[in-house]
Amino acid sequence: xxxxxxxxxxxxxxxxxxxxxxxxxxxxxxxxxxxxxxxxxxxxxxxxxxxxxxxxxxxxxxxxxxxxxxxxxxxxxxxxxxxxxxxxxxxxxxxxxxxxxxxxxxxxxxxxxxxxxxxxxxxxxxxxxxxxxxxxxxxxxxxxxxxxxxxxxxxxxxxxxxxxxxxxxxxxxxxxxxxxxxxxxxxxxxxxxxxxxxxxxxxxxxxxxxxxxxxxxxxxxxxxxxxxxxxxxxxxxxxxxxxxxxxxxxxxxxxxxxxxxxxxxxxxxxxxxxxxxxxxxxxxxxxxxxxxxxxxxxxxxxxxxxxxxxxxxxxxxxxxxxxxxxxxxxxxxxxxxxxxxxxxxxxxxxxxxxxxxxxx
Numbered sequence: 001x002x003x004x005x006x007x008x009x010x011x012x013x014x015x016x017x018x019x020x021x022x023x024x025x026x027x028x029x030x031x032x033x034x035x036x037x038x039x040x041x042x043x044x045x046x047x048x049x050x051x052x053x054x055x056x057x058x059x060x061x062x063x064x065x066x067x068x069x070x071x072x073x074x075x076x077x078x079x080x081x082x083x084x085x086x087x088x089x090x091x092x093x094x095x096x097x098x099x100x101x102x103x104x105x106x107x108x109x110x111x112x113x114x115x116x117x118x119x120x121x122x123x124x125x126x127x128x129x130x131x132x133x134x135x136x137x138x139x140x141x142x143x144x145x146x147x148x149x150x151x152x153x154x155x156x157x158x159x160x161x162x163x164x165x166x167x168x169x170x171x172x173x174x175x176x177x178x179x180x181x182x183x184x185x186x187x188x189x190x191x192x193x194x195x196x197x198x199x200x201x202x203x204x205x206x207x208x209x210x211x212x213x214x215x216x217x218x219x220x221x222x223x224x225x226x227x228x229x230x231x232x233x234x235x236x237x238x239x240x241x242x243x244x245x246x247x248x249x250x251x252x253x254x255x256x257x258x259x260x261x262x263x264x265x266x267x268x269x270x271x272x273x274x275x276x277x278x279x280x281x282x283x284x285x286x287x288x289x290x291x292x293x294x295x296x297x298x299x300x301x302x303x304x305x306x307x308x309x310x311x312x313x314x315x316x317x318x319x320x321x322x323x324x325x326x327x328x329x330x331x332x333x334x335x336x337x338x339x340x341x342x343x344x345x346x347x348x349x350x351x352x353x354x355x356x357x358x359x360x
Contacts, residue, residue: 069106078142094323188224
């Protein structure tokens with residue numbers, strides 16, 4: 001009996017041959033539909049899927065697993081260090097859990113650290129080490145930043161025509177299999193609505209953000225905020241916008257200037273907060289207790305600030321999904337040739353206040 005005619009155990013009571021007969025197509029067409037390889041007409045695909053759905057057919061996952069193990073897949077996963085941006089702790093933990101699951105398929109995941117605070121020589125040394133690690137990688141998962149180490153890896157993958165999956169930020173001028181992360185413009189629109197709820201439709205808003213011009217998580221959120229305000233809250237006024245700097249003294253000075261220039265400000269939107277210290281600075285300077293603070297993500301530091309009444313609301317972007325799904329997508333492509341249904345896989349946006357702080 002041929003492989004395509006074999007039963008798949010208790011998971012399925014129908015063979016590929018029987019699917020082909022009932023759908024009125026060839027066995028090869030059924031195989032291409034089930035494993036997402038090769039071109040198939042929409043009519044044929046619909047016929048096969050209808051029979052498959054009716055029969056509850058599932059491919060033989062045991063046989064697939066054995067075939068994947070023979071490939072000995074290696075994936076590299078770039079993760080920023082979490083000292084200066086704790087958001088990536090959840091991304092990393094989820095990716096590590098997913099990597100352990102993939103060990104059953106003989107997949108080896110190599111985690112590479114991107115150190116955001118380092119000297120030029122350290123960058124060069126890191127690149128040399130990374131080049132050695134990724135030379136035999138089958139695919140690469142990374143945050144989409146213009147860091148030299150990341151560009152080095154992405155370019156190496158492009159030259160070898162190997163897949164790249166971006167998470168959290170996207171380098172859209174590069175070839176990529178998928179992006180898993182936030183729709184930042186939509187996040188900014190949601191923040192505008194939150195600010196209107198917090199301080200009224202005639203709110204006076206000031207904005208702080210790290211990476212105002214170079215980070216999509218900043219400029220796309222702010223652009224979305226402005227669009228939403230213009231469309232639905234014409235009385236809302238965006239007073240000013242400040243870059244969050246590495247120097248806390250300079251940030252304190254900027255906060256003082258904000259209150260001096262805009263004494264009527266009643267809500268601050270912190271689009272890209274980094275380590276969240278700016279929230280405490282603004283709260284301390286708000287001696288009249290007139291401000292509401294809206295920001296993004298849920299990390300341990302921010303959770304404590306919300307419990308202390310420093311931050312009023314935050315918008316999370318599923319960091320655990322970013323870590324696990326980006327790795328899952330790349331694995332399924334390398335193992336089974338499956339492409340994601342959507343190239344840009346946007347995570348859900350969840351609003352958190354103190355009362356639902358720890359709910360996903």
